[in-house]
Amino acid sequence: MLDALPLNANGKVDRKALPAPEFSSDRAYEAPEGEVEQALAAIWAEVLQVEKVGRHDNYFELGGDSILSLKVTARAARAGVPLNPRQVFEHQSLSRIARAVQGGQPSETQAIPVLTAAQRAGTLALSHAQMRQWFLWQFDPQSTAYHISGALKLAGPLDVSAVRASFDALVQRHESLRTVFRTDAQGLAEQVIREAAPLDIAVVDLSALRNEREREARSNEEASRLSHTPFDLAEGPLLRVGLIRLAPEEHMLVVVMHHIVSDGWSMQVVVDEFVAQYGAHMQGATAALPPLPIQYADYAAWQRDWLEAGERDRQLAYWKQHLGTGQPVLQLPTDRARNADGRYTAVRHGFELPNDLVRKLHKRLQAQGATLFMGLLAGFQVLLNRYTGEPDVRVGVPIANRHRAETENVIGFFVNTQVLRNVLDGRESLSQVLARAKDAALGAQAHQDLPFEQLVEALQPERVPGANPLFQVLFNHQRGDAAALQGIPGLTLTECDLGAQAAQFELTLETTEDADGRVRVSLRYAAELFEPRSMERMADH
Structure with a gap:
């Protein structure tokens, strides 16, 4: 318990000065019993960042959720415990989960084999997700819709040579960052892994500009140029880094990757490892990063065979069975007519959920054994039902697809997209809607490996010009992980918004659950279709 809340200069609570929340259980502590309970308790303590875990502690009451359950199951597999997310959600307490694991059928998880040097030097097939990206790029090589971009403001004395060395180490460590894609003699796509070479990092110096507004405008223009310049998948590199100097001790670091070699989880790996590499370089040391058990090419080959x-x-x-035979198209009412080609610019409307609402949500959801993701998904599906009148609501949801321990720290295109369906009836309760959203989420987690591209191919939905197959609206829930941003002594790192980007979908709901309990919400929408006031109204609902 704090004696007093830290306040900023405006007299408001200074959230950055608050200590990280400590989750604990109200139950009397009872030590874990047996090898399985002890192994799971150690994993929970590490992932949930709690001091100790008792055998009757509840996973959700300690701060767990569906996203962290992927890390728990991956580390359990590494420890030889055959745990799956459904067991976590259905049993919740440590002892009950351990009993379910011990009572289940033992399953031996085979390690992903590493390709030999001869195989690596030969023709390397693309993963299924990469094949779709290759097709989309060939169809429109100028599109920037599948760029993964991020930017950091760096305040303090910056060693540019250490920045270069850090990214060179990243490129050396991760093959995907030096991979290009070409067509072989038979017309088939293949990936080619190049030897590591220094990454060209352009430094743009705007510090001579005296006018702060002009300097800010120019920096935004330069960041936008870095983010919106198309990649050549055949020539590479597919990682682009730029450094913008705003003042002698103020810089903006912009990182852009093509989705064919990366995903959102990978961007966090880039940030974490950049911080580790930079800090070690400044001390004249080598970053103490564990060796990678596999590279992405190993995963791509294994995935196809498996x-x-x-x-x-x-x-x-x-x-x-989950999606049925009919594939309805969700038509949101728009302010302007849709384009035939479906190309739009994405802009965002952001807001934050009131803290009191978040607390009440957590309490209500825990009572039903559901996570915040499941509750927000159910609410979003109800909202879409009210806006469209469509009872059969299908929402696309990206899933990290990192439930195998070998993939946790590898940069690559692992993320998969799933379609979560909810058939709504205006006469039923929200609890019933939530129960179906929970079942759909658990079923999806247990069947997360089928590539979205193969699902589309199998279901053969009627193609509507300008509309995405199987779903038209996306929901992405993430956990904010700012720990790495505090990891460089002498430098203050803060995230930056890169502004408008090419839209992948007409509407995307993004929610971020921060370590301090805040929930930030962003509606990314097609600017050519919706007026800002329409999105403000949707946010109010």
Whole structure:
């Protein structure tokens, strides 16, 4: 308990000065018993960042959620404990989860094999997700819709040579950052891993500009140029880094990757490892990063073999049952007519959920054994139902697809997109809607490996010009992880918004659950379709 809340200069609570929340259980502590309970308790303590875990502690009461459950299951597999997310959600307490694991069928998880040097030097097939990106790029090589961009403001004395060395180390460590994509003699796409070479990092110096507004405008223009310059997938590199000097001790670092070699999780890996590499370089040391068990090319080859050996059919059967035979198109009412080609510019309307509402949500959701993601998904589906009148609401949801321990720290295109369906009836309670959203989320987690591209191919939905197949609206829930931003002594790191980008969908709901309990919400929408006031009204609802 704090004696007093820290306040900023305006007399408001200074959230940055608050200590990280400490989760604890109200139950009397009872030590874990047996190897499985002890192994799981150690994993929970590490992932949930709590001091100790008792055998009757509840996963959700300690701060767990669906996103962190992926880390828990991956580390459990590494420890030889065959745990899956459904067991976490259904049993919740440590002892009950351990009993479920011990009572289940033992399953031996085979490690992803590493390709030999000869295989690496030969033709390397693309993963299924990469194949779709390759097709989209060939169809429109100037598109920037699948650029993954991020920017950091760096305040304090910056060693530019250390920045260069840090990214060179990243490129050396991760093959995907030096991979290009070409067509072979048979017309098939292949990936080619290049030898590591120094990354060209352009430094743009705006510090001579005296006018702060002009300097800010020019820096935004330069960041936008870095983010919106198309990549050449055949020539590379598919990582672009720029450094903008605003003042002698103020810089903006812009990082852009093409989705074919990266995803949102990968961007966090880039930030974490950049901070580790930079800090070590400044001390004249080498970053103490554990060796990577695999590279992305190993995963791509393994994934193809594994799916073709029967896993594809097993998971496809589930998705066919979940989605049914009809594939309705969700038509949001727009302020302007849709473009035939479906190309739009994405802008955002952001806001924050009131803290009291978030607390009440957590309490209500925990009572039903659901997570904040499940509750927000159910609420969003109800909102879409009210806006469109469509009872059969399908929402696209990206899933990290990192439930195998080997993939946790690898940069690459692992993320998969799933379609979560909810059939709504205006006469039922929100609890019933939530229960179906929870079941859909758990089922999706248990069948997360079927590539979205293969699902589309199997279901063959009627193609509507300018509309995404199977779903038209996306929901992305993330946990904010700012720990790395505090990791460089002498430098203050803050995230920057890069502004308008090409839109992948007409509407995307993004929610971020921060370590201090705040929930930030962003509606990314097609500026050519919706007026800002329409999004403000939707946010109010």
